[in-house]
Amino acid sequence: MKIGVPKEIKNNESRVGLTPAGAFELVNYGHEVYIQETAGESSGFADIDYREVGAVMLPTIEAVYAMADMIVKVKEPIASEYPLVKRNQIVFTYFHFASSEALTRAMIKSGAICIAYETVQDDEGTLPLLTPMSEVAGRMAIQQGAKHLEKPIKGRGVLLGGVPGVPPGRVLILGAGVVGVQAAKMAAGLGAHVTVLDINMKRLRYVNDVMPPHVVTEFSSVYNIKKHIKTHDLIIGAVLIPGAKAPNLITREMLKDMRAGTVLVDVAVDQGGCFETTRPTTHEDPTYIIHDIVHYCVANMPGAVPYTSTLALTNVTLPYILKLANLGWEAACSKYPDLGRGLNIVKGEVVIDEIKETFDGALV
Template identity: 65%
Template structure:
């Protein structure tokens, strides 16, 4: 198969979808790998490393899309890329369709096959291609939150872990999944007073067993959220419903009850955000303030640590990319059912129900395309 890796062009996105090691694994299996010129530089992988691994360098994004049967990316295509996508081309990347109607409609019109990292789901409900970036984002949420709690950056001027004779910051984490768990571990390690709020008692029992003593769990409901946010210093939104838009757990009317200089970090922004006042921001302009509350809602947080993120992502995606290249998307999805759930759009039809429901668009069961 001919595989293309374009350079990411979303604002301050420095990751690349494939490392030189990943390219070598595909090439040695007989596949052709095209890397757009300088695609890996932001992650610390110059063109020379890809050439040494057997890949070929193409000068432009147009050449890369034009040559490839399968495009492997990190972030969803942006508007300038829509016209480059070909009918029948396989796109393997993060899409987060349910939060972006123009992208959804553009991919329907392209008649490409869209296989989304974030909805590849194993029988145990785990999301193997979302986990590595969730781990990075969860840890970064605390780093960034601690940073923006500093007074010069708009925060209330509190040190996350405090010092002897002072109280540590109060951190609320909405959601006890991968993002929430890593955020809690990071915050706890810095000495903060942490509460994880979730709706799954079994998950909370597990978290109680593995987390240090300064992490507590609490049932997530509107009453408890309203009560707890009034004295929170840092709140991390870490809610995920696979493939669907995130619910608003903190609503606009709650903000006036919060402390001036408190910080909200909404990691769910890719899926529409679990904080009603959330709107996507960039690393270039990451925050805004509403009612005295600092909002950090960068939609590609792991892009700020591209070397770590690219390695972690390729570790997870490469086995699937190899299978797709070896067998094609249809046979791969038949052989490995978790890839079936990754299929979101095929030949102009939405085959992932949550995406269709988000915009009241027609839905076609994916089985239509997987019949022998």
């Protein structure tokens, strides 16, 4: 199979879909790998690194799309890429269709086979291709939140860890999944007081078992959310419903109950966000303020640490890329149900209920 890896062109997206080590494995299995020139540079991988393992470098994104049977990316195609996607071409990437009707319509029109990293799901219900980026994003959420609590950036002027004689900052985490646990770990390591809310008691028990005593858990409810937003300095939105739009847990009206300079970090922004006031931002211009509340809603947080993120991503995507390349998408998705659950749009047809429900028949 011919596998193409274009350079990411979304704002400040520095990751690349495949490392040289991944390219080596594919070439070793007899596949042809085409990489757009300089695609890996921002992640620390030079063109020569790919050439040395047998990949072919192509000068333009158009050439990569034209050559490939399967496109391997990190982020969803943006508008300028829509016309490049070919009928029957496999596109394997993070799509997050529920957050963009325009993207969904474009991929339906393309006639491509769209397999989304974020809905590949094993029999235990875990999301193996989302997990490493969720781990990165969860940890980064605390780094960025701590930074934006500083007064020059319009935050409350709170040091999360506090100092002797001064209490630490307070972090509220909505969701005890991968993002939430990694955020709690980082916040606890800084010495912050951490509250984790979730509706899944099994997850709360897990957090309670593995975290230090200054990380506390509570059942998530509107009452508890309203109570805690009044006293916490940093609030992390970490709720995920696979393939579907995230629920709005904090409304615009609730912002008025928060103290000025409170920071909201919405890690669920790719799925529409779990704050009503969420709108996607970029690393170039990461924040905005509503009712004196700082919103950090960067849609590709792991893109800021591309070396770490690219290695972590290829570690988990490569086995699936090999299955698709070796068997073809139909046989691979039939033989491996976890990969089959990644199918979102196939030759113009939406095949995942969550997307259909999100747009409530508007795609018909």
